[in-house]
Every structure is written in structure tokens, then in C-alpha cells.
Amino acid sequence: xxxxxxxxxxxxxxxxxxxxxxxxxxxxxxxxxxxxxxxxxxxxxxxxxxxxxxxxxxxxxxxxxxxxxxxxxxxxxxxxxxxxxxxxxxxxxxxxxxxxxxxxxxxxxxxxxxx
Amino acid sequence: xxxxxxxxxxxxxxxxxxxxxxxxxxxxxxxxxxxxxxxxxxxxxxxxxxxxxxxxxxxxxxxxxxxxxxxxxxxxxxxxxxxxxxxxxxxxxxxxxxxxxxxxxxxxxxx
Numbered sequence: 001x002x003x004x005x006x007x008x009x010x011x012x013x014x015x016x017x018x019x020x021x022x023x024x025x026x027x028x029x030x031x032x033x034x035x036x037x038x039x040x041x042x043x044x045x046x047x048x049x050x051x052x053x054x055x056x057x058x059x060x061x062x063x064x065x066x067x068x069x070x071x072x073x074x075x076x077x078x079x080x081x082x083x084x085x086x087x088x089x090x091x092x093x094x095x096x097x098x099x100x101x102x103x104x105x106x107x108x109x110x111x112x113x114x115x
Numbered sequence: 116x117x118x119x120x121x122x123x124x125x126x127x128x129x130x131x132x133x134x135x136x137x138x139x140x141x142x143x144x145x146x147x148x149x150x151x152x153x154x155x156x157x158x159x160x161x162x163x164x165x166x167x168x169x170x171x172x173x174x175x176x177x178x179x180x181x182x183x184x185x186x187x188x189x190x191x192x193x194x195x196x197x198x199x200x201x202x203x204x205x206x207x208x209x210x211x212x213x214x215x216x217x218x219x220x221x222x223x224x225x226x
Contacts, residue, residue: 004157040218042217048212102212106159
């Protein structure tokens with residue numbers, strides 16, 4: 001079956017521009033997560049959605065970062081006024097529901113490069 | 116604070132056994148995951164431990180000691196395709212399911 005998909009796979013942008021990253025979770029998965037993986041670093045949690053609401057936004061690094069989820073499915077991560085330090089691979093994951101017993105399935109990621 | 120520690124790099128020989136250690140300190144703990152990530156690809160699930168002890172799954176086993184804040188991933192009969200990064204991730208307190216990841220251990224399997 002279809003896994004988690006993300007688009008675009010690569011995005012190169014200029015400093016100061018806004019970018020939108022998209023995630024399509026596995027159908028039926030109510031939980032959705034965004035993580036960031038910088039070069040040589042571990043995955044860093046950004047935000048968690050349960051349905052369309054985001055009960056945990058604690059990992060968003062600044063107010064330039066925002067995310068939304070519509071219809072309990074597709075999610076968009078928006079970065080405004082991008083900075084060079086935003087360059088990273090942005091990974092999306094989904095799971096059946098909240099709680100510790102639900103394996104998270106990851107998408108292939110979007111590699112963002114800010115020049 | 117929350118901290119996950121694992122070695123940055125390891126090297127092993129094809130056919131051998133390798134153990135990748137992970138220590139964690141989290142505010143609350145619900146379980147520990149291991150993921151495998153090949154270069155340029157998405158992490159894929161390997162194992163999940165919530166109770167103390169060893170979980171075996173084919174060539175891969177994972178161990179957890181909650182009292183020591185310690186886990187390891189054991190890979191047996193290493194194959195060249197096992198060359199990848201291995202990510203240790205703890206599920207902390209609360210019920211959001213968010214994972215706290217270590218920096219990953221890059222394993223190189225040599226012939």
C-alpha cells in the first residue's frame with residue numbers, strides 16, 4: 001500500500017523567501033508528526049497533530065515556522081522568511097493514533113537548502 | 116532535560132555481531148524505539164521495547180533496562196546491506212507519541 005509521501009523532494013530557495021512543505025500521511029492514520037534532521041544531527045521533533053489539531057507545537061524553533069492539517073489528512077509546514085540555518089531534511093511521519101504503542105512511519109523527507 | 120546518547124560511528128566485519136548502545140534521560144519514559152536509516156532514505160522501524168528485557172526479531176535484537184536508562188541493538192550475521200545509521204528514540208512523558216532521537220550511529224560493515 002501507499003506509504004507516507006512528501007513533496008517536494010528537494011527545495012532550493014533564497015534567504016528571506018517563504019516555503020511550503022507538504023506531507024500526505026498513510027490513509028487512516030490520525031497522528032502526524034514533523035521532524036527536522038540537520039546535517040550530522042539527530043531527528044528533532046517539531047510538531048504533532050492528532051486529527052486537525054496540534055496539541056504539541058513545542059518543537060517549532062521560532063514563530064517563522066507554522067503548520068496546519070486539513071481534513072485529518074494532508075499537512076503543510078510553512079517556513080516564512082527562510083534563513084540559512086533552516087537548511088535541513090524535513091521528515092513527516094504518521095501513526096494510527098496517539099499513544100506509545102503506535103509505530104511511526106516516515107516519509108522520504110524534503111531536503112531544504114536556503115542559499 | 117532530555118538526552119539520548121549513542122556512539123557516532125561503528126565499524127564491523129561482514130558475518131560478525133555488533134552491539135549499538137544507547138543511554139537516555141527523559142522526563143518520563145514510555146518506551147524505546149530503534150530505527151534504521153539508509154543514506155538519503157526515510158527511517159524504517161526496527162524494534163520497540165517498553166518492558167525490561169530482550170526482544171528478538173530475526174537477526175536483530177533489542178534490549179532495554181528501564182532502571183539503568185539503557186538500551187542496545189544487537190545485529191547478528193552482519194551483511195553489507197546493514198551499513199546504515201541506527202537511530203535510538205525514546206518516547207517520553209505525555210501521550211503525544213513524539214519521539215526524542217539520539218544523533219544516530221553510523222555503522223559501516225566491511226567485507
